[in-house]
Amino acid sequence: MKSIIIIGSGVAGTVLARQLLASGDVEVTMFEVGPEFTPADRRIWLDHMLGSDDIYAPFIDDPRTENENFGLRRSRLLMKGGTTNHWGGLTPRFKPEDFELNSRTGFGADWPFGYDELAPYYAKAEVLLGITGDSDNDDPPRYGAKFPFPHTDFTQGDKVVIDALESLDISYGHMSIARNGTRCITTGTCDYCPVNARYTAVYDLQQLQVEYSDLLTLKTESPVTKILMDGKTRTRGIEFMDLNTGIGHSADADAVFVCGGTIESCKLLLASADKDWPDGIGNDSGHVGRHLIGHPVMFAAGIRPGNPDGIGEELGFDSLISRHFDTPAYQHKGKMWFSGGVSANASIEEQVISNVSRTAMNAAFSSGLRMSMGGEMEQFEHPDNRVSLGKERTSQGLLTTNIQVGVHDVNLQTRQEHVDTFVRILKTAGCRDASIETGALNPDGAHASATCRMSRSDTDGVVDPNLQVHGTDNLYVCSNAVFPSIAAANPTLTVSALAVRLATHFAAAD
Amino acid sequence: MGNKFQIDRRQLVKLGFSAGVLASLPYAGISLADDESDELLQFVSDSDSPIENSQTGTLSQREFQTLFTLCEYVNDVWQFDANLTQYGKLLRADLELKTTRRPSYLVEYRNALELIELVARNTDSVEQAWPTLLFSDVAAANFGATRLGRARRFVFSEIIAHQIPISGAFRSFGLVNYRGFFGGPYASPVSYRRGAI
Ligand SMILES: Cc1cc2nc3c(=O)[nH]c(=O)nc-3n(C[C@H](O)[C@H](O)[C@H](O)COP(=O)(O)OP(=O)(O)OC[C@H]3O[C@@H](n4cnc5c(N)ncnc54)[C@H](O)[C@@H]3O)c2cc1C
Ligand code: SF4
Numbered sequence: 120m121k122s123i124i125i126i127g128s129g130v131a132g133t134v135l136a137r138q139l140l141a142s143g144d145v146e147v148t149m150f151e152v153g154p155e156f157t158p159a160d161r162r163i164w165l166d167h168m169l170g171s172d173d174i175y176a177p178f179i180d181d182p183r184t185e186n187e188n189f190g191l192r193r194s195r196l197l198m199k200g201g202t203t204n205h206w207g208g209l210t211p212r213f214k215p216e217d218f219e220l221n222s223r224t225g226f227g228a229d230w231p232f233g234y235d236e237l238a239p240y241y242a243k244a245e246v247l248l249g250i251t252g253d254s255d256n257d258d259p260p261r262y263g264a265k266f267p268f269p270h271t272d273f274t275q276g277d278k279v280v281i282d283a284l285e286s287l288d289i290s291y292g293h294m295s296i297a298r299n300g301t302r303c304i305t306t307g308t309c310d311y312c313p314v315n316a317r318y319t320a321v322y323d324l325q326q327l328q329v330e331y332s333d334l335l336t337l338k339t340e341s342p343v344t345k346i347l348m349d350g351k352t353r354t355r356g357i358e359f360m361d362l363n364t365g366i367g368h369s370a371d372a373d374a375v376f377v378c379g380g381t382i383e384s385c386k387l388l389l390a391s392a393d394k395d396w397p398d399g400i401g402n403d404s405g406h407v408g409r410h411l412i413g414h415p416v417m418f419a420a421g422i423r424p425g426n427p428d429g430i431g432e433e434l435g436f437d438s439l440i441s442r443h444f445d446t447p448a449y450q451h452k453g454k455m456w457f458s459g460g461v462s463a464n465a466s467i468e469e470q471v472i473s474n475v476s477r478t479a480m481n482a483a484f485s486s487g488l489r490m491s492m493g494g495e496m497e498q499f500e501h502p503d504n505r506v507s508l509g510k511e512r513t514s515q516g517l518l519t520t521n522i523q524v525g526v527h528d529v530n531l532q533t534r535q536e537h538v539d540t541f542v543r544i545l546k547t548a549g550c551r552d553a554s555i556e557t558g559a560l561n562p563d564g565a566h567a568s569a570t571c572r573m574s575r576s577d578t579d580g581v582v583d584p585n586l587q588v589h590g591t592d593n594l595y596v597c598s599n600a601v602f603p604s605i606a607a608a609n610p611t612l613t614v615s616a617l618a619v620r621l622a623t624h625f626a627a628a629d
Numbered sequence: 630m631g632n633k634f635q636i637d638r639r640q641l642v643k644l645g646f647s648a649g650v651l652a653s654l655p656y657a658g659i660s661l662a663d664d665e666s667d668e669l670l671q672f673v674s675d676s677d678s679p680i681e682n683s684q685t686g687t688l689s690q691r692e693f694q695t696l697f698t699l700c701e702y703v704n705d706v707w708q709f710d711a712n713l714t715q716y717g718k719l720l721r722a723d724l725e726l727k728t729t730r731r732p733s734y735l736v737e738y739r740n741a742l743e744l745i746e747l748v749a750r751n752t753d754s755v756e757q758a759w760p761t762l763l764f765s766d767v768a769a770a771n772f773g774a775t776r777l778g779r780a781r782r783f784v785f786s787e788i789i790a791h792q793i794p795i796s797g798a799f800r801s802f803g804l805v806n807y808r809g810f811f812g813g814p815y816a817s818p819v820s821y822r823r824g825a826i
Contacts, residue, residue: 273823274824300816308808
């Protein structure tokens with residue numbers, strides 16, 4: 120039996136653990152810097168739903184880990200299950216052209232394989248994550264694979280957006296999203312689901328701990344501080360700290376999988392420098408920590424006068440997506456997907472608490488509809504972008520993070536074009552000019568990617584096409600960090616597909 | 630492009646934008662009676678957590694009934710017309726979770742109960758105490774840290790935020806689903822209104 124160490128209990132580590140345990144003669148020890156956490160607990164749900172407690176505040180980064188151009192706070196979560204505890208669960212696949220960014224545009228890098236290689240793993244990941252989606256939509260091609268749950272119907276609010284899209288000839292479709300169709304009861308408090316209907320790694324891992332109680336060990340509050348090498352090519356295990364005692368320990372393994380997310384995975388390789396790898400493991404060509412990219416976010420909102428049908432927000436998650444600008448034609452400018460919907464000006468409870476009379480509430484409700492559009496675009500890497508190690512340790516036992524980020528001119532220009540598109544849609548839907556507000560955010564840690572990018576040759580990246588660190592025999596990285604480029608689509612389905620592919624490769628190589 | 634307003638990605642997950650509440654105030658200009666002010670505006674704590682929150686316990690049925698008059702008051706005044714009988718059981722069970730598990734709200738609830746009793750002494754009934762408890766204008770700089778400020782934040786606002794979705798109060802606006810309400814499976818035609826495409 121092989122002993123496996125997985126560093127990080129997020130979705131990458133959890134999907135990987137599930138596949139490795141199912142496919143092989145392995146025992147897995149998973150190390151997680153953050154503490155335990157219980158999903159679908161009614162008391163925690165109440166605190167979240169009533170707004171009495173920011174339930175994720177204890178798990179956000181130590182304040183010393185921050186950068187104004189690429190914020191980490193309020194993005195990744197350091198806890199059992201990692202960042203999917205508060206993700207949106209939107210799961211579009213990347214498109215075929217996304218794997219050929221450099222050949223098609225000259226920006227960034229190509230993936231070492233194409234869409235068709237990943238397609239079967241996408242289908243498996245969609246089942247594992249419990250995705251609802253439109254199985255008949257073949258952009259990108261599904262090759263007959265069915266989503267485990269049928270797509271949601273469009274809401275009344277979607278219809279308002281759709282009418283505008285149709286008159287502008289902008290295509291749209293059903294969002295694919297991680298909402299288990301047999302469990303979801305449309306509560307709309309998805310940041311903490313009361314019934315485990317939105318996929319979270321914390322719930323998946325909890326199940327896994329029951330299914331494989333004798334083969335899976337989870338060590339929480341145990342940051343891994345170093346990967347230990349036996350010569351240049353073989354890892355023999357790791358060093359970790361027990362945060363409760365402050366004492367350091369080591370653990371041996373036949374193979375080590377680094378699944379710490381984009382920021383921590385590259386930092387751990389850098390922090391593991393030794394005599395054979397003086398600049399950090401896998402960093403002989405200097406790519407570890409470089410190429411950092413994320414998703415710039417754009418948004419616009421406005422008020423459409425009148426609401427005779429009493430439309431309100433009744434489905435608490437997105438059911439509409441437009442990938443009209445997420446096509447090869449837009450690739451050289453920065454592709455984008457977007458969603459849109461309606462929301463109330465203020466919640467009913469907020470108005471009662473603010474002593475707004477029923478008459479005034481009725482008048483406000485029927486007087487207008489707040490429409491909002493939001494989207495994410497592909498970021499091209501800037502040569503300055505990199506993550507490097509700070510010198511101090513945070514309260515979570517990790518080294519602080521230095522981030523250097525520049526914004527690509529092309530991205531700046533295109534993001535304004537995309538915002539202008541949102542404004543056009545809002546105006547077409549009837550929103551008053553004066554009511555329209557727009558904005559954009561720089562990328563942040565939420566979709567951070569590419570700091571240990573995949574490449575065929577060790578001169579171009581950090582891991583090979585099977586996610587094995589170049590120049591090593593038994594050390595792997597499984598994270599958004601391995602993406603050579605980020606596409607416009609959200610990253611998590613893709614990293615989950617890569618985890619399934621990696622486990623398949625590992626079992627076959629055995 | 631300038632960032633006209635501040636928003637973070639977690640908020641953007643829902644792509645929602647909150648504007649200020651602009652509407653008329655039905656109870657503008659209520660002030661506290663002199664004999665109430667000292668007690669109600671006594672400084673307690675400016676902590677963001679419920680005070681003495683390791684003290685757990687269960688509210689008596691009478692204590693619960695007194696708090697529940699808030700739901701009856703809100704249901705009547707805002708014409709929500711929700712059936713409160715079933716809702717009362719759900720609220721009771723959820724308040725039990727708030728007082729028996731940590732951080733416990735027991736001491737905050739008992740503080741609120743004392744204030745309700747105090748204000749009700751000057752009115753004919755507990756029901757009539759609610760406008761004062763909820764909406765009286767108070768200029769105190771550290772209002773949030775006072776007995777009344779904390780009761781509004783930790784007790785009254787939370788109960789109202791619970792009531793609107795869970796009692797079905799939102800239905801009076803014609804909505805069929807609302808954040809916090811268990812609307813049923815998304816495949817069910819009654820869980821939310823569809824847009825005819
Ligand atoms: C607000 C928000 C919304 C999002 N919405 C979406 C969405 O709708 N769709 C989508 O596709 N993606 C979304 N994402 C992104 C998504 O959450 C990430 O892609 C995904 O969680 C990455 O998974 P991971 O397992 O690689 O990393 P993580 O989930 O971050 O897990 C890594 C884990 O490793 C642990 N760790 C790190 N270093 C160490 C160490 N040295 N020792 C031990 N443990 C360590 C961390 O504590 C963490 O628990 C969103 C992100 C945010 C912040
Ligand atoms: S809408 Fe569905 S996924 Fe979201 S909180 Fe409710 S049950 Fe969970």
